[in-house]
Amino acid sequence: MKKESMKHTSAKKHHKKKENLYQLEEKLVENLVELQKINTNLAFKYDELNKQISGLLTLFELAARSFMDQPHIRDYEKDKEFLEKIDRLLDQNKTIARGLTLMEDRLRDRVYGHSHHAQHAPVHHVHHAQHIVKEQEEMSHLGRPLPKF
Numbered sequence: 001m002k003k004e005s006m007k008h009t010s011a012k013k014h015h016k017k018k019e020n021l022y023q024l025e026e027k028l029v030e031n032l033v034e035l036q037k038i039n040t041n042l043a044f045k046y047d048e049l050n051k052q053i054s055g056l057l058t059l060f061e062l063a064a065r066s067f068m069d070q071p072h073i074r075d076y077e078k079d080k081e082f083l084e085k086i087d088r089l090l091d092q093n094k095t096i097a098r099g100l101t102l103m104e105d106r107l108r109d110r111v112y113g114h115s116h117h118a119q120h121a122p123v124h125h126v127h128h129a130q131h132i133v134k135e136q137e138e139m140s141h142l143g144r145p146l147p148k149f
Helices: 002-069 071-142
Strands: none
Touching: none
């Protein structure tokens, strides 16, 4: 009887294992079907997102073109050219001022000789150097180095 009950118990266990295995397979199939549904939904969402991003890029492109067509942008370019010309004029003025200063020094040397120039030269050069430093500080907001004299 022990053998029969063991066979019967073993058959029950075997039947229960088969049932559990069948339930597990069913759950796996259900999960795979749900996963496929989610993947399909995700693919549609990505496609929709791609279309929206393309639309947004088109909108940015149109906005950029519209922005560039604005008259104040063209005026900015003209102003930029005008400011560059003024900068060149300022540089030319500084060069002319330096040349005039050198000419003045030579004339002083001729008129007063070296002894007189030697007495006033340090004061004149210190004043000239202070003036150049002051100009450079005032013009430093332009964002580019100024010429040195």
